[in-house]
Amino acid sequence: MTGSVFIFLVLRPRIFPMSVDTVISATAPLTGPLTLIHDADKAPGWWRSAVIYQVYPRSFRDLNGDGIGDIAGITAELPQLAELDVDAVWLSPFYRSPQRDAGYDVSDYCDVDPIFGTLGDFDVMMAEANRLGLRVIVDLVPNHCSDQHVAFQAALAAPAGSPERDMFIFRDGSGPQGQEPPNNWESHFGGPAWTRVLGPDGQPEQWYLHLFDSSQPDFNWDNPSVHAEFERVLRFWLDRGVSGFRVDVAHALVKAPGLPEWGGRADGGSSYGFPGHEAPMFGQPAVHDIYRAWRAILDQYGPDRILCAEANVDPLPRLANWVRQDQMHQAFNFPFLHAGLDVYRLRSVITDSLLALDAVGAPSTWVLSNHDVVRHASRFGYNGSGPREGDGIGPADPQPDTALGRRRAAAASMFMLGLPGAAYLYQGEELGLPDGVDIPEGLRQDPTFARTGGERLGRDGCRVPLPWRAAEPHNGFGSGQDPWLPLPASFTALARDAQAASPSSHLSLYRKMLALRRELDLGRGSLAWAEEWCTGSSLAYVNNATLVLMNLNHEPLEMPAGRVLLRSAEPGSGRFLASGATAWLQIDGSNAE
Structure with missing residues (x-):
């Protein structure tokens, strides 16, 4: 191969600068040729390699017994997260909100919603996190707010063309008497992305834009007053000690001038004839000026405060635009999340991610589950087609194989946690929790369910509360009212206390990993692909002196020589890696089994 260089791996391999197609040959037969993709990271910053645990507050722990998780419940269980050995927690929204979209419809960005507690409760939680050595990152929702926000209520009361309305995106309608929406944009939750308002006389007048629910009007980021307001919000929480912000739909704030028509997907993903980079509501160049200004604010508080972008853009190299040195520190890697267990797609995504982000000096950020997708313990329980992307699983749908899903989820998590860069965990994945399936229609709360007339179930299934203690009411989530979503019957056996007592449990594996x-x-x-083990049914890479090998074959796979450090499933015999399992092996040639 052109440009090939041959070296020997002795003990901890020394990484030399090489091109992507460079092949390394090792003396020991345990790895074979290696294709180096990524050098070891020497840059400063705790966040470059951190494991960050997502807390979804309403489903984490209910301490006051009202059926909804609260900040006091988070404080009570923070020691469990510190024991898990994560570096930080990210809190989904806990701000004042009518809760039309589980808190992503914010009515006051500088206060805690009473269902979660008070600002005093937040300060107590911060003190406990600091005592335990855990950093806290909070969600920020800058694309839209609640229709109950004081600024939007003022806009409704003001006339067209007023400064109050200019805080949002109001437009006259099209067609006779403006009866049609200003353009053809669709809401992520189904239906049009525009809602018409009534004037003081009760007559229909202008329309406002909402890329999500009609209760979530989009801000107008062409207005300097919007910039000033969110800079105030950043400082408010930084002054309270948070380590940074996960920025919701970070690619959506700025819209293309003139709001041109769009015939592609509502979420801006690429489809035939409509490449994602042309979506007029996402990824506009001016959005990066916003984050440059925010980065400057965070830098005033020290080098350890971070911004993480929820920027679902394609193709993947565009992600680098959000994590250049003067903007965001991290961006979620959605192509990795959506790659599933396709070994070819996984290899491509990982390679492209590391190359694109290395080019701008940023780490990759890996994730398998969050509050918007079916949990990977359920997604991986299908051998054929699983749930529709962006939707949940109902009792009438084909059901995943629970045991298969948990086994593959453990393997996928172990494969992910061996990768260089940062990793995000979603609450409960360390327990191997599946999605909740048997949720009565009357209890479903995702606006997607209502806006599509039940055609799409939405995301409630991945948001059901956590089981803490098997023998307690509601599995220890709370001792009072029924939880806001019911816990599946299977959660009793998966409760944290039951798993903590078992050295072979999913939780014990996560602790070891x-x-x-x-x-x-x-x-x-570093990362180098171990070519001998990258087949149609297995995938392997070397990180420093560790070989990470995942077997997706239907049969056990004989592993290379070397000391097995950890595996996600017990083998049939010592030298074989079970089907649907991952192993970490020491590759320095010593201590072979």
Whole structure:
């Protein structure tokens, strides 16, 4: 191969600068040729290799017994997260809100909603997190607010063309008497992205834009007053000690001038004839000026405060535009989340991610589950087609194989946690929780369900509350009212206390993985594909002196020589890796099994 260089791996391999197609040959037969993609990371910054745990407050722990999780419940269970050996927690929205979209419809960005507690409760939680050595990142929702926000209520009361309305995106309608929406944009939750308002006389007048629910009007980021307001919000929470912000739909704030028609997907993803980079409501160049200004504010508080973009853009190299040195620190890697267990797609996504982000000096940020997707313990329980993307699983749908899903989820998590860069975990994935399926229609709360007349179930299934203690009411989530969404019957056996007592449980595996990841410094490591083990049914890479091997064949796979550090499933015999399992092996040639 052109440009090939041959070296020997002895103990901890030394990484030399090489091109993407460089092949390394090792003396020991345990790895074969290696294709180096990514060098070890020497840049400063805790966030470059961190494991960050997402807390979805309403489903984490209910301490006051009203059926909804609260900040006091988070505080009570923070020691469990510190014991898991994560670096930080990210809190989904807890701000004042009518809760039309589970708190992503914010009515006051500088206060805590009473269902979660008070600002005093937040300060107590911050003190406990600091005591435990956990950083706290909070969600920020700058694209839209609640229709109950004081600024939007003022806009409704003001006339067309007023400064109050200019805080949002109001437009006259099209067609006779403006009866049609200003353009053809669709809401992410179904239906049009425009709602018409009534004037003081009760007559229909202008329309306002909402890329999500009609209760979530989009801000007008062409207005300097919007910039000033969110800079105030940033400082408010930074002054309270947070370590940064996960920025909701970070690619959506600025819209293309003139709001041109769009015939592609509502979420801006690429489709035939409509490449995602042309979507007029996403990824506009001016959005990066906003984040440059925010980065400057965070830098005033020190180098350890971070911004993480929820920027679902394609193709993947565009992600680098959000994490250049003067903008965001991290961006979620959605192509990795959506790659599933396709070994070819996984390899391509990982390679493209590391190359694109290395080019701008940023780490990749890996994730398998969050509050918007079916949990990977359920997604991976299908051998054929699973749930529709962006939708949940109902009792009438084909059901995943629970055991298969949990086994593959453990393997996928272990494969992910061996990768260099940062990783995000979604609450409950360390327990191997599946989605909740048997949710009565009357209890469903995702606006997608209502806006599509039940055609799409929405995301409630991945948001059901956590089981803490098997023998307690509601599995220890709360001792009072029924939880806001019912816990599946299967959660009793998966409760945290039951798993903590078992050395072979999903929770015990996560504890071992996270401890070993830190010990081996894998988050700061390198990546080279182990070509001999990259087949149609297995995938392997070397990170520093650790070989990470995932077997997706239907049969056990004989592993290379070397000391097995950890595996996600017990083998049939010592040298074989079970089907649907991942192993970490020491590759320095010593201590072979």
